[in-house]
Amino acid sequence: MELLRFATAGSVDDGKSTLIGRLLYDSKAIFEDQLEAVERVSSQRGDDYTDLALLTDGLRAEREQGITIDVAYRYFATPARKFIIADTPGHVQYTRNMVTGNSTADLTMVLVDARKGIVEQTRRHAFLASLLRVPHLLVCVNKMDLVDYEQSVFDAIREEFTAFASRLDVADMTFVPISALKGDNVVQRSANMPWYEGASLLHHLETVYIASDRNLIDPRFPVQWVVRPQATSLPDYRGYAGRIDGGVFRPGDEVLVLPSGLTTTVAGIDSYDGPLEEAFAPMSVTLRLTDDIDVSRGDMICRPHNRPTVGQDLDAMVCWMTERPLQVGDMLALKHSTRWVKAVVRELHYRLDVNTLHRDEESTTLNLNDVGRVSLRVTQPLFYDSYRRNRQTGSFILATEDSNLTAGAGMLLGPD
Amino acid sequence: MDLGLGVETTGQYQMSHLRAIESQSIHIIREVAAEFERPVLLFSGGKDSVVMLHLAQKAFWPGRIPFPIMHIDTGHNFPEVLNFRDRVVAEIEASLIVASVQESIDSGRSVEEAGTDPSRNRLQTRTLLDAITEYKFDAAFGGARRDEEKARAKERVYSFRDEFGQWDPKNQRPELWSLYNGRHRAGEHIRVFPISDWTELDVWQYINVEGLDLPSIYYSHRREVFRRDGMLLSVGPHLTVGSEEELFEATVRYRTVGDMTCTGAVESNAATVDDIILEVAASRLTERGATRADDRASEAAMEDRKREGYF
Numbered sequence: 001m002e003l004l005r006f007a008t009a010g011s012v013d014d015g016k017s018t019l020i021g022r023l024l025y026d027s028k029a030i031f032e033d034q035l036e037a038v039e040r041v042s043s044q045r046g047d048d049y050t051d052l053a054l055l056t057d058g059l060r061a062e063r064e065q066g067i068t069i070d071v072a073y074r075y076f077a078t079p080a081r082k083f084i085i086a087d088t089p090g091h092v093q094y095t096r097n098m099v100t101g102n103s104t105a106d107l108t109m110v111l112v113d114a115r116k117g118i119v120e121q122t123r124r125h126a127f128l129a130s131l132l133r134v135p136h137l138l139v140c141v142n143k144m145d146l147v148d149y150e151q152s153v154f155d156a157i158r159e160e161f162t163a164f165a166s167r168l169d170v171a172d173m174t175f176v177p178i179s180a181l182k183g184d185n186v187v188q189r190s191a192n193m194p195w196y197e198g199a200s201l202l203h204h205l206e207t208v209y210i211a212s213d214r215n216l217i218d219p220r221f222p223v224q225w226v227v228r229p230q231a232t233s234l235p236d237y238r239g240y241a242g243r244i245d246g247g248v249f250r251p252g253d254e255v256l257v258l259p260s261g262l263t264t265t266v267a268g269i270d271s272y273d274g275p276l277e278e279a280f281a282p283m284s285v286t287l288r289l290t291d292d293i294d295v296s297r298g299d300m301i302c303r304p305h306n307r308p309t310v311g312q313d314l315d316a317m318v319c320w321m322t323e324r325p326l327q328v329g330d331m332l333a334l335k336h337s338t339r340w341v342k343a344v345v346r347e348l349h350y351r352l353d354v355n356t357l358h359r360d361e362e363s364t365t366l367n368l369n370d371v372g373r374v375s376l377r378v379t380q381p382l383f384y385d386s387y388r389r390n391r392q393t394g395s396f397i398l399a400t401e402d403s404n405l406t407a408g409a410g411m412l413l414g415p416d
Numbered sequence: 417m418d419l420g421l422g423v424e425t426t427g428q429y430q431m432s433h434l435r436a437i438e439s440q441s442i443h444i445i446r447e448v449a450a451e452f453e454r455p456v457l458l459f460s461g462g463k464d465s466v467v468m469l470h471l472a473q474k475a476f477w478p479g480r481i482p483f484p485i486m487h488i489d490t491g492h493n494f495p496e497v498l499n500f501r502d503r504v505v506a507e508i509e510a511s512l513i514v515a516s517v518q519e520s521i522d523s524g525r526s527v528e529e530a531g532t533d534p535s536r537n538r539l540q541t542r543t544l545l546d547a548i549t550e551y552k553f554d555a556a557f558g559g560a561r562r563d564e565e566k567a568r569a570k571e572r573v574y575s576f577r578d579e580f581g582q583w584d585p586k587n588q589r590p591e592l593w594s595l596y597n598g599r600h601r602a603g604e605h606i607r608v609f610p611i612s613d614w615t616e617l618d619v620w621q622y623i624n625v626e627g628l629d630l631p632s633i634y635y636s637h638r639r640e641v642f643r644r645d646g647m648l649l650s651v652g653p654h655l656t657v658g659s660e661e662e663l664f665e666a667t668v669r670y671r672t673v674g675d676m677t678c679t680g681a682v683e684s685n686a687a688t689v690d691d692i693i694l695e696v697a698a699s700r701l702t703e704r705g706a707t708r709a710d711d712r713a714s715e716a717a718m719e720d721r722k723r724e725g726y727f
Contacts, residue, residue, distance in 0.1 A: 003433035033701050059570055059585050060716040070570050070588065075563045075615045082433040084613055096590055103592040211430050224446040229479040237478060243443045243594075248429070272474040280429045284442040284475070297450050321590050335595050338450070397595045404599035406589040 004081050004210060007101035007134065008109045009088040009125055015142045016111050019180035020074065020087060023202065026187050027076040071097050080206040095128065095354060095369035096321045099409055102132035103395070106210045109138045114147045114177070118160050124354045126161070130168035131317060131371065131411065133388060135213040137165075137173045140201060144193065145179040151195045167357065169388075174208075176201050214281050215390045219247030219255075220308060221301040222337040222383075222393070227286055239270055239286040240295055245337070245392035246385070247306075249287065250278040257293060258300040258310060258383045264291040282392075298339035300383040308383045308393055314343075314376045315413045317352075317387075318366065322400065322407040325365035326374070332407065336382045336396040343398065347375040366408075374410070386414025434622055438471065441610040443594060444573060445475040448555050448608050451598050455483040455555040455608075456513070456548075458727065459505075461497040461631055462673035464559030466504075467619055468611055470628055472557075473508060484511040486556075488544050490536040491518040492654045492675040500631040515547035533655050535678045541725045545581040548605060555598065555606045558727050563615045564703070567719035573612050579603040581725030607727075616671075616703055617696050624689040633670045636687045641666050647680030671703040 008016055025035075059070070074085040086101035088094075102108055108129035112122055129137055139161055147153045154177040165173060176185055177196055184190035187202045199207065227239040249255075253266045267288040269276040279285045287301060295301075302308060320326050326345060334343040351363035351372040366372045387394030398408035431439070448455050457472060459465045472481045487501060505512045517536050520526040520543045528534050548556060562569045572588050574596045589597050598606050611619070623630065641648040642661040648668060649655060654677050657663060668681035669692075686692045718726075 001433050002430060003436045059567060060719055061586060070585075072566075072569045073562045073613070074569070075613075077433075077615075077617070082615075082618070100590045100592055104594075214429075216429055224443070225450050225476070227476060227479045231478075231480075234478055239478075241446055241475065243439060270478070272477040282436070282439055283431070284439040284446070286477075333599065335597065338447075392593065395593045395595065397592055397597060399597055399599055404597070404601070406591070406597045409590070409592045 001077070001079075002081050002210070003084065004107065004205060004208070005084045005086065005105050006107040006109055006138075006205065007086040007088060007098070007105040007129075008111070009094070009098050009101065014111045014113050015180045016087075019111065019140070019142065019178075019186070019201075020085060022180055022183065022186055024074060024076050026202075027078055071101050078202070078206055083205065094124070095319060095371065098125065098128045099132060099319045099321075102129055102134050103391075103409065105129075105132070105134045106213060107136040107138055107205070107208060108134045109140060112139060112141050112157055112161070114141050114143045114153050114157065117157050118164065120355050122161070123164060126165055126170070127168060127354055127357065130165075130170050131319075133169070133391060133411075135171050135210065136208055137170050138201070138204060138208075139173065139175045140180075141175065141177045142180055144177045144184060145182045149177075149184070149190075149192045151193070154196070172208075174198070174204060176204065215246040215392075216280055217247055218306050218308075218385065218390065219249055219253075219301075219303050220245040220281075220385070220390065220393050221249065221287060223295055223297055223299045223301065224338050226296060237288075238292070239288050240301065241284075241286045242301075242338070243284045244279055244281045246281050246390050247303075248278055248280040249285075251275075254304060255289070255301050256304045256307060257289075257295055258302065258307070259381060260294060260299075262291075262293045263304055264289045264293060266290075298337075300337070302383075308385050309414055310381050310383055312378050312381050313346075314378060314382070314384075314396075314410075316374055316376065316396070316410040317371060317413065318374045318398070318411075319371045319409045320366040320368060320407065321409065322405050323368055324400070324407075325367045326370075326372075326408065327365050331401060333399040333401055333404075334376070334378060334396050334410075335399070336384060337393060339380070339382070341382065342379040342401075343376045345374060346377050349373040349375070373413075376410075384412050384414065387411035389414065434618065434625060437611075437613050437618060438474075438622070440594070440613065441468075441471045442475045444596070444608065444610040445472050445557070447596055448557065448598065448606075448610075449476070449482050452555040452606070454551065454553050455557065456486045456551065456553045457481070457483060457557040458544075458559070459485045459487050459501065459512075460559070460673060461487070461493075461501045461504075462559065463619055463623065463630055463634060464561060464611060464614075466628055466630060467614070467622055468557060468559045469504070469508075470626060471610060481508070481510055484513050484551075486513040486515060486547060488540045488547070489514050489516045489518075490540060490675050491516065492536055492677050494631070494633055494650075494670075494673065494676055496633050497631045497673055500629075504629070513547065513551065515543050517543045519543075520546065533677050536675060537678055538721060538724075538726075540727075541581070541721065544727070545725050548581070553605060554600065555608055557608045557610060559611060560609050560727060561614050561616070561619075562612050565718045567716070567722060571609065571612070571722070573609055574598055575607040575609065576600065577605050577607060577725065581605075583607075583722045583725070585719065585723070617693070620689060620693050620696055624693060631673060633673065634692070636667055636669045636684050636691075638665055639668050639681065640664070641668060641681060648683070649680060650676055652676045 088097040088101040178185045225241040270286040350359040385393040396410040669684040
């Protein structure tokens with residue numbers, strides 16, 4: 001059984017909670033005691049319906065204020081797949097939360113109200129999914145029951161969305177007409193929309209092909225930890241533990257270690273369950289090398305003819321996530337792969353309006369929830385790929401040096 | 417092609433969901449070992465901490481786990497669980513720290529709650545925070561899962577605690593990709609939850625696949641019990657059976673491991689991991705809703721305890 005992570009976002013009234021509630025309920029991931037608790041709170045508040053948002057609104061403040069503050073993670077499984085939903089709120093800290101939820105998502109689900117069509121939030125949502133390079137976009141045209149299941153409504157929305165999305169970089173886009181409330185095309189194909197020939201929403205989630213989304217071409221192994229048991233039974237054992245962030249490794253492969261630039265071969269790939277014939281992204285394994293060369297945490301094992309970019313001058317799209325604005329000259333801590341370095345902001349090229357995609361080149365700051373293109377200089381060379389080529393070796397976070405807060409998320413613009 | 421994944425391989429270069437979350441957890445555990453000076457792994461003997469300990473073994477194999485294991489001993493534990501703890505720790509040659517709630521009470525750091533059959537659930541927080549201070553731990557691994565409880569569904573993998581050990585749910589650091597921010601000042605620490613993304617069913621499937629040993633109380637057995645607040649509690653030294661409470665023998669098992677005073681048994685014939693997987697898959701009650709009095713206090717019982725520094 002495979003794992004699919006997907007992100008959703010939306011406002012209170014677009015039916016997102018109803019849809020998630022239905023997916024969870026139909027897959028038996030909601031339990032009776034949870035449902036009873038939600039029903040109890042709903043009736044205490046005097047709601048005339050059971051507010052399924054209460055299932056995901058876990059914090060006291062959220063329940064009291066009736067808003068979602070933070071990303072909530074929900075889990076369900078069908079016989080075909082296990083699903084992790086990153087459910088992000090529609091209003092508060094929208095960009096920050098959407099970027100967070102999308103950073104690990106295989107798929108983003110965009111909800112469009114069939115009566116309202118594409119609104120500002122729809123565009124913002126699609127843009128952030130493309131910025132984070134979520135490989136699959138699933139556009140659910142919801143509330144089809146309220147437009148008499150009219151094909152023309154669905155077609156018009158699809159055309160408008162497709163036209164807008166042509167300005168974005170979206171690899172795979174699918175449209176499904178649904179009614180979350182009535183259940184049309186959610187789990188089963190609906191008899192109310194015989195003109196729709198695609199799969200139901202759940203069937204799409206179960207079958208969308210995600211195996212080729214990972215980078216299996218560029219071998220990248222950032223060293224996390226050096227395993228040296230120093231036990232009498234293993235006197236000379238030295239292994240390099242890490243997670244494969246790209247490509248495939250096999251014993252006998254010629255490899256190059258950065259920053260030393262020395263080459264050697266893979267002597268073996270070890271795991272607790274025994275030696276492996278090959279290992280691929282995103283497996284966590286331990287590599288042994290033939291030659292006794294100096295390798296430590298923060299180093300990168302790659303191939304002599306397939307290396308990441310090595311550099312101290314970075315160009316990136318940055319999403320800013322804290323109150324104090326980002327300015328040229330700021331000094332920050334930066335984590336990329338398995339190393340922390342210091343970074344200074346050299347240039348802010350433009351601030352991007354996430355609603356209109358307009359580039360404001362006059363802007364001198366990035367404020368909370370802004371996205372912009374930034375040049376940074378770091379204290380030590382990083383071994384990186386462009387984010388479009390590799391989401392692991394192409395991403396970084398920024399933290400403030402005094403308060404240690406996670407202040408920004410960066411996506412590297414590489415040479416390709 | 418044998419990837420060491422056996423029948424779980426779902427296709428070429430594809431990982432099963434269990435291997436995917438396993439790899440994610442191992443990555444987290446290694447990051448913590450590398451970036452913190454003094455991590456500790458909190459071990460209760462419950463199934464989640466058993467899985468976490470197993471993942472830690474895998475992360476550093478063939479080396480040993482490079483940090484100690486700590487048990488917060490309430491003095492109200494099931495004897496089967498304490499025996500299990502000592503056996504496991506000896507097997508993997510780990511170093512064990514036992515922090516005792518009874519000692520916190522005896523030294524005046526904690527005060528036993530009033531009333532009959534006081535729960536020591538809340539008192540664990542003081543003992544835990546004191547031990548973290550005493551040993552200067554800067555990271556503490558916990559086996560909490562996001563599917564367990566709705567406040568936990570919002571908690572980060574790296575959960576920042578201030579100098580008082582408090583969690584501030586409205587002011588959490590955003591967590592992107594697998595780039596964790598463990599930066600902190602002296603006196604602050606990070607709670608780390610490497611199995612955040614695992615569900616109860618994942619845990620049982622993994623125990624099955626890996627053949628992990630568990631305390632015997634997880635499996636169906638005969639036990640003398642009585643009913644209180646809709647839960648089946650075990651007869652034992654820390655509980656006073658009231659005159660209206662009727663004792664009877666039942667075939668039960670435990671879905672969670674906590675104190676004897678607040679952990680209820682469920683009637684079950686599930687005697688093997690396979691039986692339990694079927695039972696969990698068909699269950700319509702969450703494990704905490706079914707068996708934990710400590711979560712029933714209020715809608716926000718867990719959130720309130722976590723704010724104070726609970727697990």
